[in-house]
Amino acid sequence: MTASPHAIRHVRVTPIAFRDPPLLNAAGIHEPWALRSIIEIETASGLVGINESYGDQPMLDALAQAAPALRGLSPWALNEMEARVAALVAPPVQTRSEFLAQQVSLAPGTHVSKTVAKVVSAFEVAMLDLQGQLANAPVVDLLGGAARTHVPYSAYLFYKYAEHIERPYAPDPWGEALTPGHLVAQARRMIDLYGFQSIKLKAGALAPEQEAAGILALAQAFPGTPLRIDPNANWSVATSLEIVARLRGVLEYYEDPAPGLEGMAAVARACDVPLATNMVVTDFAEFRRNADMGCPVKIVLSDHHYWGGLRATQRLSTLCSTFGLGLSMHSNSHLGVSLVAMTHLCASVPLLTYACDTHYPWQDDEVVQGGRLRFEQGSLRVPTAPGLGVTLDRQALARLHDNYLRCGIRNRDDLAQMRKYDPAFTGRQPRF
Amino acid sequence: MTASPHAIRHVRVTPIAFRDPPLLNAAGIHEPWALRSIIEIETASGLVGINESYGDQPMLDALAQAAPALRGLSPWALNEMEARVAALVAPPVQTRSEFLAQQVSLAPGTHVSKTVAKVVSAFEVAMLDLQGQLANAPVVDLLGGAARTHVPYSAYLFYKYAEHIERPYAPDPWGEALTPGHLVAQARRMIDLYGFQSIKLKAGALAPEQEAAGILALAQAFPGTPLRIDPNANWSVATSLEIVARLRGVLEYYEDPAPGLEGMAAVARACDVPLATNMVVTDFAEFRRNADMGCPVKIVLSDHHYWGGLRATQRLSTLCSTFGLGLSMHSNSHLGVSLVAMTHLCASVPLLTYACDTHYPWQDDEVVQGGRLRFEQGSLRVPTAPGLGVTLDRQALARLHDNYLRCGIRNRDDLAQMRKYDPAFTGRQPRF
Numbered sequence: 001m002t003a004s005p006h007a008i009r010h011v012r013v014t015p016i017a018f019r020d021p022p023l024l025n026a027a028g029i030h031e032p033w034a035l036r037s038i039i040e041i042e043t044a045s046g047l048v049g050i051n052e053s054y055g056d057q058p059m060l061d062a063l064a065q066a067a068p069a070l071r072g073l074s075p076w077a078l079n080e081m082e083a084r085v086a087a088l089v090a091p092p093v094q095t096r097s098e099f100l101a102q103q104v105s106l107a108p109g110t111h112v113s114k115t116v117a118k119v120v121s122a123f124e125v126a127m128l129d130l131q132g133q134l135a136n137a138p139v140v141d142l143l144g145g146a147a148r149t150h151v152p153y154s155a156y157l158f159y160k161y162a163e164h165i166e167r168p169y170a171p172d173p174w175g176e177a178l179t180p181g182h183l184v185a186q187a188r189r190m191i192d193l194y195g196f197q198s199i200k201l202k203a204g205a206l207a208p209e210q211e212a213a214g215i216l217a218l219a220q221a222f223p224g225t226p227l228r229i230d231p232n233a234n235w236s237v238a239t240s241l242e243i244v245a246r247l248r249g250v251l252e253y254y255e256d257p258a259p260g261l262e263g264m265a266a267v268a269r270a271c272d273v274p275l276a277t278n279m280v281v282t283d284f285a286e287f288r289r290n291a292d293m294g295c296p297v298k299i300v301l302s303d304h305h306y307w308g309g310l311r312a313t314q315r316l317s318t319l320c321s322t323f324g325l326g327l328s329m330h331s332n333s334h335l336g337v338s339l340v341a342m343t344h345l346c347a348s349v350p351l352l353t354y355a356c357d358t359h360y361p362w363q364d365d366e367v368v369q370g371g372r373l374r375f376e377q378g379s380l381r382v383p384t385a386p387g388l389g390v391t392l393d394r395q396a397l398a399r400l401h402d403n404y405l406r407c408g409i410r411n412r413d414d415l416a417q418m419r420k421y422d423p424a425f426t427g428r429q430p431r432f
Numbered sequence: 433m434t435a436s437p438h439a440i441r442h443v444r445v446t447p448i449a450f451r452d453p454p455l456l457n458a459a460g461i462h463e464p465w466a467l468r469s470i471i472e473i474e475t476a477s478g479l480v481g482i483n484e485s486y487g488d489q490p491m492l493d494a495l496a497q498a499a500p501a502l503r504g505l506s507p508w509a510l511n512e513m514e515a516r517v518a519a520l521v522a523p524p525v526q527t528r529s530e531f532l533a534q535q536v537s538l539a540p541g542t543h544v545s546k547t548v549a550k551v552v553s554a555f556e557v558a559m560l561d562l563q564g565q566l567a568n569a570p571v572v573d574l575l576g577g578a579a580r581t582h583v584p585y586s587a588y589l590f591y592k593y594a595e596h597i598e599r600p601y602a603p604d605p606w607g608e609a610l611t612p613g614h615l616v617a618q619a620r621r622m623i624d625l626y627g628f629q630s631i632k633l634k635a636g637a638l639a640p641e642q643e644a645a646g647i648l649a650l651a652q653a654f655p656g657t658p659l660r661i662d663p664n665a666n667w668s669v670a671t672s673l674e675i676v677a678r679l680r681g682v683l684e685y686y687e688d689p690a691p692g693l694e695g696m697a698a699v700a701r702a703c704d705v706p707l708a709t710n711m712v713v714t715d716f717a718e719f720r721r722n723a724d725m726g727c728p729v730k731i732v733l734s735d736h737h738y739w740g741g742l743r744a745t746q747r748l749s750t751l752c753s754t755f756g757l758g759l760s761m762h763s764n765s766h767l768g769v770s771l772v773a774m775t776h777l778c779a780s781v782p783l784l785t786y787a788c789d790t791h792y793p794w795q796d797d798e799v800v801q802g803g804r805l806r807f808e809q810g811s812l813r814v815p816t817a818p819g820l821g822v823t824l825d826r827q828a829l830a831r832l833h834d835n836y837l838r839c840g841i842r843n844r845d846d847l848a849q850m851r852k853y854d855p856a857f858t859g860r861q862p863r864f
Contacts, residue, residue, distance in 0.1 A: 076573035079780060083579065135567035141508035142574070144743065147515065284754040291723060311576065318747035319754060322716040348511060 004074050005045045006134060011067040011123075012040040015055045016400035017407045018365040020333050021172045022165075023158040026204030026234035027427055028418030032164045033407040034333035037063065038367060038397060041070065041126040049075065049130035050392055052337035052367070053122040053305055057410045058112070062089050066119045075130035078311070082120050089116050117283065117308035124309035125341045125388070132387030139341070139389075140382050143310060143348035150379035151346040152355040154228070155196035156331070157186050157218075158362070159205045165420050172364070178206065180217035187218055190361055196378035198226040198252070198355035204234030208432045212246045219250045226355070230255035233279055236430050237266040244271050252354075253299050253326075256280070259430055261289060265296035274298035278330035282306065287316070291323050299326040301357065305338070310345040317351045328354035336360075336368040340383060340390050347382040367400055369393045436506050437477045438566060443499040443555075444472040447487045448832035449839045450797040452765050453604045454597075455590040458636030458664035459859055460850030464596045465839040466765035469495065470799060470829060473502065473558040481507065481562035482824055484769035484799070485554040485737055489842045490544070494521050498551045507562035510743070513555055518548050549715065549740035556741035557773045557820070564819030571773070571821075572814050575742060575780035582811035583778040584787040586660070587628035588763070589618050589650075590794070591637045597852050604796070610638065612649035619650055622793055628810035630658040630684070630787035636666030640864045644678045651682045658787070662687035665711055668862050669698040676703050684786070685731050685758075688712070691862055693721060697728035706730035710762035714738065719748070723755050731758035733789065737770070742777045749783045760786035768792075768800040772815060772822050779814040799832055801825045 020034035035055030042048050053059065069084035128139045140146050159178055163171040177186050187199055199218055203211040208231070215229055233256045235243065240257035244267075253276040258267050261280040268275050276299035281290050283306075290297050300320055304313045320327045327349065329342060339360050346352045355378065366372050368390040373380060383389025415427040452466035467487030474480050485491065501516035560571045572578050591610055595603040609618050619631055631650055635643040640663070647661055665688045667675065672689035676699075685708040690699050693712040700707050708731035713722050715738075722729050732752055736745045752759045759781065761774060771792050778784045787810065798804050800822040805812060815821025847859040 074573070074577065076569055077577035079576045079579040079782060081577075083782065131567075135563075135569070137508055137567070141506070144511040145506065145509035145513075147511040284750065288754050312750075315747050315750035318716065318744075319751055322720050322751060350511060350515065 006043045006047065006075055006130070008041055008070045008073045008075065009044045010042040011070050012042070013060060013063045013067065014038045014040070014397060014401050015060055015404045016367065016397065017055070017403040017409065018335065018363055018400055019169060019172075021174060021362050022161040022163060023202070023362065024160055024205035025158070025202055025414060026232035026429060026431070028414035028416070028425065029161070029421065030333070030414060031409055031412065031417045032166060032168045033403060033409050034363070035404065035409060035412065036334060036338075037122070038337070038392065039063070039122050039126050040392070041075075041123065041130060043075065043130060047130055047133050049126040049128070049133070049387065050337060050390075051122055051126040051129065051341065052335060054118060055404070056412055058115070059118060062115050062119050063122060065089055066123070070123060075127045075134060078124055078127060081123055081127065085119050085123065086116050089119055111282075114283065114306045117312070118306050121305050121307070121309035121312070124311065125304070128310065129387040136386050138382070138384050139310070139344040139387060140347045143314060143344065146347040146382050147350040148347055148382070150376065150381050151343045152198070152379045153196060153358045153360070153375065154198035154200045154355040154378075155187055155190040155194070156357055156359060156361070157183055157190070157199060157201045159183075159202070180214045183214045184217050184221045187222065191222075194361060194375040194378055196355070196375070198228070198378075200228040200230060200255075200357055202232070203229045204231035204431070208235055208239050208243050212243050215247055215250060226252035228252050228255055228276070231257050233257070233259040233263070234430050235432050237263055239430070239432050240267045241270050244273055255301065261286070261293065261296065265293055268296035274326070276301055276326075276328070278303060284316075284319070287319055295323055295325060297325070299328060299354070301328050301330040303330040303332075304341065304345055305332070310341065313345055314349055317349045321351050326354065327351050329356035331357040331359050333359045333363060335363060336366050336373045336390060337388065339373055339380065340368075340388050343380045343382055344388065365396070365400065367392060367396050438475045438479065438507055438562070440473055440502045440505045440507065441476045442474040443502050444474070445492065445495045445499065446470045446472070446829060446833050447492055447836045448799065448829065449487070449835040449841065450767065450795055450832055451601060453590075453606060453794050454593040454595060455634070455794065456592055456637035457590070457634055457846060458666035458861060458863070460846035460848070460857065461593070461853065462765070462846060463841055463844065463849045464598060464600045465835060465841050466795070467836065467841060467844065468766060468770075469554070470769065470824065471495065471554050471558050472824070473507075473555065473562060475507065475562060479562055479565050481558040481560070481565070482769060482820065482822075483554055483558040483561065483773065484767060486550060487836070488844055490547070491550060494547050494551050495554060497521055498555070502555060507559045507566060510556055510559060513559065514552050517551050517555065521548050521551055543714075546715065546738045549744070550738050553737050553739070553741035553744070556743065557736070560742065561819040568818050570814070570816050571742070571776040571819060572779045575746060575776065578779040578814050579782040580779055580814070582808065582813055583775045584630070584811045585628060585790045585792070585807065586630035586632045586787040586810075587619055587622040587626070588789055588791060588793070589615055589622070589631060589633045591615075591634070593853075612646045615646045616649050616653045619654065623654075623810075626793060626807040626810055628787070628807070630660070630810075632660040632662060632687075632789055634664070635661045636663035636863070640667055640671050640675050644675045647679055647682060658684035660684050660687055660708070663689050665689070665691040665695070666862050667864050669695055671862070671864050672699045673702050676705055687733065693718070693725065693728065697725055700728035706758070708733055708758075708760070710735060716748075716751070719751055727755055727757060729757070731760060731786070733760050733762040735762040735764075736773065736777055737764070742773065742780075745777055746781055749781045753783050758786065759783050761788035763789040763791050765791045765795060767795060768798050768805045768822060769820065771805055771812065772800075772820050775812045775814055776820065797828070797832065799825060799828050
């Protein structure tokens with residue numbers, strides 16, 4: 001394959017930063033800048049496949065460490081790429097207790113145990129983008145073709161402050177959200193703008209009773225709209241059960257109320273709302289643990305960025321259907337390349353019937369040509385152009401990279417950021 | 433997609449028959465002619481994708497019923513094809529006891545519950561052949577690229593008679609095989625011809641002690657060569673345990689000794705040789721049953737013809753690795769299109785580390801241009817030409833179709849054939 005005119009010649013990774021609002025969560029609060037990386041894989045023939053992934057320093061280091069593995073590979077050689085990445089980026093050996101300790105942290109995408117899967121995913125999508133250009137087919141076709149023409153997303157609500165404590169730029173247009181009334185207004189604005197038909201509330205930030213009151217207010221304001229709440233494992237089992245009792249008949253699913261698979265199992269035994277997770281079933285080994293326990297978690301919220309890519313998530317969907325589980329998708333702060341990759345993936349997975357999470361409405365910048373992607377009635381139309389169907393706006397990329405250079409953030413730290421507002425904040429979980 | 437110049441315009445299914453030797457198995461004996469079907473899917477642009485599948489009457493009926501579903505589809509639209517086939521070819525509702533009764537029958541590929549998966553597989557491979565032609569890439573590349581350049585197969589030994597009772601054509605060159613000495617000679621000839629480096633014995637035909645003696649003779653004649661025995665669930669649990677005790681230290685794995693998953697579990701509890709199956713884990717629902725029972729079966733012998741295709745088998749590989757199972761492949765009497773599809777698939781599945789089964793050495797005819805595929809040291813080289821990398825020899829196809837028209841066989845019936853030799857043969861299982 002090395003003789004192919006389309007052999008991979010070069011990998012370029014550009015860290016970027018973009019404005020991110022002061023969104024509250026169990027771990028603390030978003031910093032003023034969110035980090036991502038833009039991956040470009042270039043062939044000897046001059047084609048460029050792109051992708052977007054994490055932008056924290058350990059991920060940039062891992063991408064740099066793994067990039068030489070791609071040199072000379074055919075864009076079709078995904079299995080070989082995976083083998084080479086796994087050989088170059090061996091995960092550190094962990095004890096069981098280290099592994100379990102990680103499980104209750106906020107963002108599974110940052111776990112070191114996920115490094116290989118994250119790097120594989122970062123390269124896989126860019127190689128699929130190249131494949132699509134070579135085959136004159138959209139990425140969704142390389143994944144078996146579209147099972148749907150539009151992929152639905154949910155309105156992802158956050159409690160938030162009006163502006164960042166550092167005031168690094170003008171306040172965002174969303175204003176403060178700390179009460180049920182604020183939440184309803186936020187949902188109204190987001191639905192007016194984008195047409196979402198499901199609502200998710202990021203919880204675990206305020207007192208649980210306040211957050212339950214927020215959900216009840218949303219249920220009243222948007223009757224018939226599926227609602228979800230996600231306290232990010234910041235509630236004890238007792239609190240989880242107390243709150244779900246208040247929300248009887250209101251929730252579509254209950255995302256990560258209590259810490260650990262054991263905590264989730266304890267909640268599942270006493271509650272008839274299906275439990276969803278992006279914290280305790282985050283890889284195939286954890287999938288098996290859940291299955292071995294009789295599947296207390298009923299809905300896996302995948303994220304192709306840390307599950308090993310689009311094809312790995314398709315395989316996850318077969319595991320889910322085999323074990324009678326549902327599937328939807330988790331999100332971090334991201335731009336359009338990640339969103340369009342999710343859209344190709346979700347279009348190709350018949351099982352993916354829930355509206356997916358996305359932070360996209362919270363970002364106001366973009367790195368792709370043509371600017372911000374447009375939702376139609378809460379959904380994105382699956383692109384039909386070859387590959388991902390988006391290309392980089394190089395001026396925007398340069399500007400976002402300049403943000404990265406200037407912002408000073410190299411690793412996301414919601415806890416440290418929260419201590420700027422409240423020096424007594426410990427981030428200890430479960431807090432409630 | 434219907435406007436595409438490459439939209440599917442026509443599906444042609446040609447039943448064929450080819451000589452098959454008098455091979456003994458648990459159900460009886462092979463008839464003089466084996467049936468297959470050749471599937472051709474033609475696009476409006478004149479491309480033709482091909483495949484090979486089952487040729488029995490119910491399968492031909494199902495293919496004919498489902499073929500209109502493809503009209504106008506893009507060759508990339510595999511998910512849509514699956515949905516349309518499932519809608520057109522709904523499996524009959526079965527009781528649990530009917531389902532379990534089927535599990536002990538010889539050929540899971542003939543189960544009515546598998547019809548959708550079988551038709552999907554028949555079409556999927558031909559559509560992948562089209563995709564490869566469109567993308568100028570071999571099918572293995574559409575499956576993630578080659579994890580190996582050669583796919584190893586095993587020498588598949590059978591007890592057999594010297595010729596068919598009807599004497600429909602001249603005897604095959606393999607002669608009679610009813611003793612350990614015959615078996616060793618058969619293995620020697622097959623290994624001399626093809627270079628296989630693993631040996632599988634189809635058992636369940638003679639007395640179990642005789643068959644164990646056959647394995648021991650092979651172990652002595654081919655030291656270090658991995659050996660397997662497959663009685664096709666024709667042994668009781670007690671017999672299975674008695675025989676495996678005689679074969680201590682000799683078997684690579686123990687395939688389907690006793691009937692049913694419960695029977696296999698009983699064997700597994702008392703035996704340290706890993707159990708393999710193509711009889712009790714034959715679809716994703718049965719995979720889950722095995723997992724729920726703590727995985728008494730440790731190696732799944734897939735067959736893309738009834739597991740739903742090449743991509744479904746890749747997904748099965750992820751289920752296997754998630755649950756710590758091994759994976760290899762099962763075979764029926766077949767020609768080169770099936771063999772080359774298996775080769776693309778196996779090259780793309782890193783987990784597939786066992787040499788696969790193939791009946792190919794028992795056939796002497798071929799339907800692809802260039803004639804019989806050639807093994808190199810027991811392996812097939814993965815094709816690098818676009819698509820499957822084989823095309824139909826239309827004269828051979830016409831001749832094999834003529835065989836079909838003349839042979840009179842429309843459904844495989846090893847039991848009825850055996851009764852021609854032994855009118856008292858009942859086929860009741862387990863016989864020993």
